[in-house]
Amino acid sequence: MNGEELRDALRTEMASVSPPPPLSTEATLGAARRAHLRRRAVWVSLGSAAVVLAVAGFAAVGPPGGDVYQPAGVGLPGNPDPSTDTKEPWPTGPDGQPQEDRTARAGSQHDRGVHLLNEVVSVVPAGYTAPEDPPDQPADQRMLRTHQAQFEEKVNGVDRWSYLSSVAVAQGGGTGRVIVEVHDAGNQLPTEPCALARGFWGMQGECRVETVGAAQVGVVVRPGSDDRLDQWSAYRHPDGVVVYVAQGVKLDGTRAALDSLPFSVPQLAALAVDDRFHLK
Template sequence: MNGQELRDALRTEMASTTPPPPLSTPAALGRARRARFRRRAVWASLGSAAVVLAVTGFAAVVRPNDPVYQPAGGGFPAAGSSTDTKEPWPTGPDGQPQEDRTARAGSQYDRGVRLLSEVVAVVPPGYTAPEDPADQPAEQRMLRTQQAQFEEKVNGVDRWSYLTTVAVAQGNGTGRVIVEVHDAGNQLPTEPCALARTFWGMQGECQVETVGAAQVGVVVRPGSDDRLDQWSAYRHPDGVVVYVAQGAQLDETRPSLQKLPFSVRQLAALAVDDRFHLR
């Protein structure tokens, strides 16, 4: 076979091959939206690259399924994958199962919204809590975010967690305050510092602070994972767990705060504060 015959044979083969179906943009976007990240707090950690992912809708869900987790490095598989829960998602207010772990309406969603309001309310004097533009889509918001997420079913009862991130600004610097709450019945540790070190899988130098009769674990200095600067953890007597964290940097596109909003004592007191005790 000479060169011309080889080219003719290749053309014939290509002409007889069935072309792939055209890309369905709505279907692709739908899958991407279902897989997007509920933990917008982590977007801020990733800086401008995360903003690009958020805008295109291709950020992945990275919430945990065990007591030690790392929102920036792995977690739940995308909804619909073979390793995801075999049980249907919790039923929404419309009577239909949710499309994924995130509640977008109903009582759990309302708790997440309330938690966001409470976090904004505790921003100390001298700092402001800037807002995203009113017309900005929810998946692109970086300055104030909230999410209510189904974690697991324990003895027939749905267990949820709630996460809020609020940007805090002073002068030219912008940092953030994060509050995360887990329903009673969770499998998180009881000892204060063991509990604190489970937050986002991060480790660090921990001390126990006494707030009234409560013992609160506070990581005052992070280890090699420095996404956040300090965080506190408290398990209420009824089993509800509250984490309160602060970071001097919101993302890589903005200058950092010169001073963290809360002292260690204040951070511990916030973990005990009843306004974050969702139940």
């Protein structure tokens, strides 16, 4: 067979192959959400191809106007390739071997993430439900209740972790989300209440300081151009543990949104101080 015959044969073969189906935006967004939730959480809905690129690249912060989640967390720094992210081995798992990545899938850190999820479910207010994923749903495909324990960094020889739990909340025909993210003491997050709040997931917004007993809590009551979530509170406990509590009227792009947020601003501030989320 000469070159011309080879080209003709290739053209004939290509013509006989059915073109691939168009890309499914929903499938792509779903895969990106699941990848992000395995590493952090929340999360929130993915709304554009640019956002998908950000999440798939483990960047929790999408472009302004994008409706991405998650993210816990946690705020929610990216999860770089393990081969370049650290020169040290990942923390040791309960099997005595280093973890395969940042996420703890067993052991005490993982259990703390499960505990946090249960506590988040416990604060869903009256009038709302917290739907569950099907019992046979693989862990990396769950969207209604998710949790994650993630290694953040080693500070003075001590492993520092963050914990993210996201719970869908439903009322009527709408479904939104409540997210709690907790960072171990010794973290490098800001101290001033509004600086702490505005740093959540790299988002900004209109912040005010709420007083809860003797505590000063930063609350972003209105997001800026990045509207992945609607409101969130932030509090640093005296021992250095940081708690974020966030809420949004939407869960993802496939479900109707809530008519109103589950918590008032004072309630959101009080939750950040709540000892149930003060993981020690």
